[in-house]
Amino acid sequence: MAKERSNGSANLSFYIHVPYCVKRCGYCDFNTYTPGELNSSNLIQITNTYIDSALGEIEQAAKKLGNSQVETIFFGGGTPSLLPAEEVGRVITRISNLFDLDPNAEITLEANPDTVTKPFLDSIRKLGVNRISMGMQSAVPHVLKALDRTHNPENVVTSCELAKGAGFEHLSVDLIYGVPGESIDDWKTSFESAMELPINHISAYALIVEAGTKLAAQIKRGELTMPPEDETAEKYLLFDAAATSKGFDWYELSNWAKPGAESLHNKAYWNGNSWWGVGPGAHSFVNGRRWWNVKHPVKYQELIQQNKSPEQDSEVLTMENIKDEFVMLRIRTRDGIQLDKLSDKQLEVANQFKNSGHIESSTWSDSRLVLTATGRLIADRIVRELLV
Ligand SMILES: C[S@@+](CC[C@H](N)C(=O)[O-])C[C@H]1O[C@@H](n2cnc3c(N)ncnc32)[C@H](O)[C@@H]1O
Ligand code: SF4
Structure with a gap:
């Protein structure tokens, strides 16, 4: 939002x-x-x-x-x-x-x-x-x-x-x-x-x-x-x-x-803020709705000249989508994820990655999940396991 x-x-x-x-x-x-x-x-x-x-x-x-x-x-x-x-x-x-x-x-x-x-x-x-x-x-x-x-x-x-x-x-x-x-x-x-x-x-x-x-x-x-x-x-x-x-x-x-x-x-x-992507193929995200424009510049220009929206398609994110996206995006950052945003099951999975050295221990005690350098190498796998 x-x-x-x-x-x-x-x-x-x-x-x-x-x-x-x-x-x-x-x-x-x-x-x-x-x-x-x-x-x-x-x-x-x-x-x-x-x-x-x-x-x-x-x-x-x-x-x-x-x-x-x-x-x-x-x-x-x-x-x-x-x-x-x-x-x-x-x-x-x-x-x-x-x-x-x-x-x-x-x-x-x-x-x-x-x-x-x-x-x-x-x-x-x-x-x-x-x-x-x-x-x-x-x-x-x-x-x-x-x-x-x-x-x-x-x-x-x-x-x-x-x-x-x-x-x-x-x-x-x-x-x-x-x-x-x-x-x-x-x-x-x-x-x-x-x-x-x-x-x-x-x-x-x-x-x-x-x-x-x-x-x-x-x-x-x-x-x-x-x-x-x-x-x-x-x-x-x-x-x-x-x-x-x-x-x-x-x-x-x-x-x-x-x-x-x-x-x-x-x-x-x-951080999941709102952005507007201008131009062919550009994606936008405003207030939980994501949309994307037609891809070809000629088609894009035709639509704008006719005063029409260049939007090709869109999706409205459910609360569950928003929560999953939050994990996917924030785990990539050094700010990381507040542990109270994770479910008990997710905390259990994350704890295993902390024990294997993929999640920082120092920030964990600060209630934040932050990946170590070796954790960043397997960020996609950690996300997959957190989101099952
Ligand atoms: C789409 S480009 C636009 C910037 C500018 N046109 C340029 O290439 O210098 C943005 C960046 O995406 C990265 N990029 C594009 N294709 C990539 C690929 N297949 N794998 C990894 N990085 C890629 C490049 O580092 C590039 O600088
Ligand atoms: S084709 Fe264009 S956009 Fe893509 S990397 Fe080369 S210069 Fe950048």
Whole structure:
């Protein structure tokens, strides 16, 4: 449920999906489209008309939730750094005109290292964006090649310095580990390079081989081989120890931050707050109802132009769904789960994982269930056993 504020308005987060990329990376199955897939070579024109539609959906949101206070906005993709800065500004201005935009709102934009320029970063900083999430992925050329990325390690350093120069105090990088051909030393090179950048937040994800991607086909044909699972687990533990020693504390399974640099937008998701996802395929969650939009940008734009909702389908969560989701989301976080939120049966299961070293003993005596580093490696199994 959305948290009520003292003036009666509820808190809301906006996710703005930008469904375009110059080229699709081999591992990615996000809802994003290349100019070729859209039969157009003019990405500027595409993004411009797309933002007109996104503004239409923001107006639809305002008709339902216009008195909400907006605490975070996240431009995600796809590649939001392909947008002309003015388009980013149009979205922020429209949200600010139609909602109560917190003057200290966290406004994040995901950037690809090879699409950011100094004028772009300077402009979006002035327009109110105050956090950049950079898609670094790796610092090792052959790993970037296996991931089919378009950037090189130097682009990452240059882009982070440009972002720092533009006044972004909050800078995060995304890393991927467990990539075909990536050794333990390659992974160390990547995360040590990341920790030398002027950043205060790191997201590190184990590579998922998504069905239907180019990567899945390369693995099937034997051209690439995934590293063994225990090596990927070892990479997680190595990274967690190194991050902690450099002052980046974990606050969610895949996220580490310097004190005070945790992403408020991410926390809003994990705390079950309300958010509105704008754009094709975007998901929203407001007051226990979840819905998702039509996937294709052309269909999405048609519906908005006809003044119709782009919603494709929805579900209303039952009390039981809400309780289960609470366990699933909160167990991923360092704040963990208050023990009094668990049933006797769940406490019994959790106690066994505490005895096996997967749940912290120190926080347990504080009445909180928090996973240890090895517990985080088997978080999915622990959730399954808690929810049977
Ligand atoms: C969808 S991307 C958007 C950001 C930006 N386009 C980029 O790639 O730099 C968000 C993040 O999801 C992660 N990601 C995408 N596909 C993944 C996969 N199959 N396995 C693990 N992480 C993935 C990447 O780290 C990426 O930075
Ligand atoms: S740039 Fe990001 S969103 Fe685009 S295909 Fe690559 S990983 Fe996916």
